[in-house]
Amino acid sequence: MRNNTVKLLSTLLTLMFVHLAAGQPPASQLNLMPVPEKVELLAGKYRLDAGFTVRIAGAQSGRLVKGASRILDRLTGRTGLFLANPTPLLDASAPAAGMLLTAGRQGELAPLQDESYDLVITPDGIKMTAETDIGIIRGLETVLQLLDADENGYFFPAVRVHDKPRFPWRGLLIDAGRHFIPADIIRRNLDAMAAVKMNVLHWHLTEDQGFRIESKAFPKLHQLGSDGLYYTQAEIAGIVAYAGDRGIRVMPEFDLPGHATSWFVGYPELASAPGPYTIERKWGIFDPTFDPTREEIYQFLTTFFAEMATLFPDPCWHIGGDENKGHQWDANPEIQAFMRKNGLADNHALQNHFNMRLEKILDKLGKTMVGWYTDAPPELNKKYIIEVWKGREAMYDMVRRGYRSLLAYGFYIDLIQPTEYHYANDPIPVDSVLTEREKAMILGGEATMWAEFVGPETIDSRIWPRTAAIAERLWSQSEVKDVAEMFRRLAVVSVQLEELGLTHIKNFDMMLRRLAKRHPVDELKRFVDVIEPMYTYSRDRPHVFKSHYPLTRVVDAALPDPPAAREFDLLVEGLIAGGKEQEECLKSLTIRLETLQADYPRLMETINGSPVLWEVRPLAEGLAVCTTIGLEALELVKKQQKPASAWIEIRLALLKKAQVPSGEAELLIAHSLEKLVKSMARPDSPPRK
């Protein structure tokens, strides 16, 4: 068994035991996520009571006052304490404070801002200092994560923390183009980002399927390009301010020249073919593309960008630039003539010509251009920041050529991949051959929430809690990589995010209740707990999905990396490995399989009684096969009997069948049981105790 697996398993068994025995993990374990650069535990505790106050010294800012007020609010929410002072004290002559915050200056919302902080908690109180108020905002989240309780009440453990991020850019992309994500959902995700010290919302605002922002200069953009689902300028301003209060930058993305169908519904003259155009309803890569040979489009974009720049003060501006196949360019004789006349050899050269023009427009607005486009020509301004999404090599290549980079590759949370995969995706791995100068050009990374298969009800569960692990990868030192430890803290943080209104946990139950209609839901929950949505690219391989299709099915309620299935797999690994944990694993697996087996009749009643569930009937039938095979296998292990090879062959064939997706979801425990049965074919099986 791999080292990691041993640790994960022992953490799981400890948690199961502690949960049963005491209901609470040991108080000495800190639940900080991301892990700070330096943490030193000191002796004693600082007790929290209703007299707790927060005082702001040093540089004053609205961000600090609001940030401290939010922390007080969350402390009262968590503890039920009736605090006498619900807002921070600004008066220097105020009585000694429970928590004293001192910032050197107001931070700017720009890359490379100082976000460090120093925190000291002693039995006498809490003191935090930081160069900027943004550093204090980061540190306040650490304070909240330190809150603990014992038989005498609430306390903060005495600690000394020195902390700063490893990477200056720790982003979350939200694609509001493919599915519109209303403003309140953006706001709560900003709160969650702040909770794990992320600092850039990359807001993907335009897509083939929707133009999601109000333009007063060109109103047909949102009027005809959005089905009425767009952010008003007032909403945008509100969100940018809300993010700023949390020390989060908002970088807009207007994806050009492809992914642009929705622009052309109102303004077909911008495109490389005459149109008319309608809003795209399917997912994929489409032909409608800006015509880079016409001066009018640059005039249009100059006016449009200037209007948008009044809403987005951030110095960075994303132009997209991905997935332009150039079909409309190939088919347009005037564009071909332009290319010949200007010595543009191919579509890459034409797109570079376009990018160079955009860069100049943005430069005049004081904006740094960011894009997905890796094939930058040598003459492109070195300010350009490339966001890498197709393998890491492009990132290394770009930093060697002198361009700053962001890593999105490996952080595609839309794809439904395991948390530990994203967690291991270090932008600068320890074995990197980059020079120090090149390393410094890697600014960080972004979790990308592409929204083909998420809507308002499910977006939180696709982002959280996995993105907290990505946040840690980007904030904490590279040595922080213990997967078992990450999962332990992730479980704590995940529940804390609920206090900010995130729905990643509660919507699971709600969606299953709706799917079950009037039928019992407990069995359905335990069933969906061990299945997972298919890997996204496989899910829509035939490109048949449309933007108005439902996002309310089992596949949508099912969670990426579901904890119950992960635990099941660990227990199987523990059983296979033998050793002292084997008995525990055997017991726990038996209980889990017996429960799932006993669930079957009522689960089938629920499924049969609710037509929307019929598509997962094959998975439920597969689960019944799995429980039978699993319990048979456990019985053999218990008796230390080796099965006949025919038994193994038949079971493996049945388990393979149980792995076939249905309703675009997969039964994860069928994979775990396959491992178990395969292990029984080994000469040394069944493992000795």
Ligand code: ACM
């Ligand atoms: C992308 O995923 N097309 C940037």
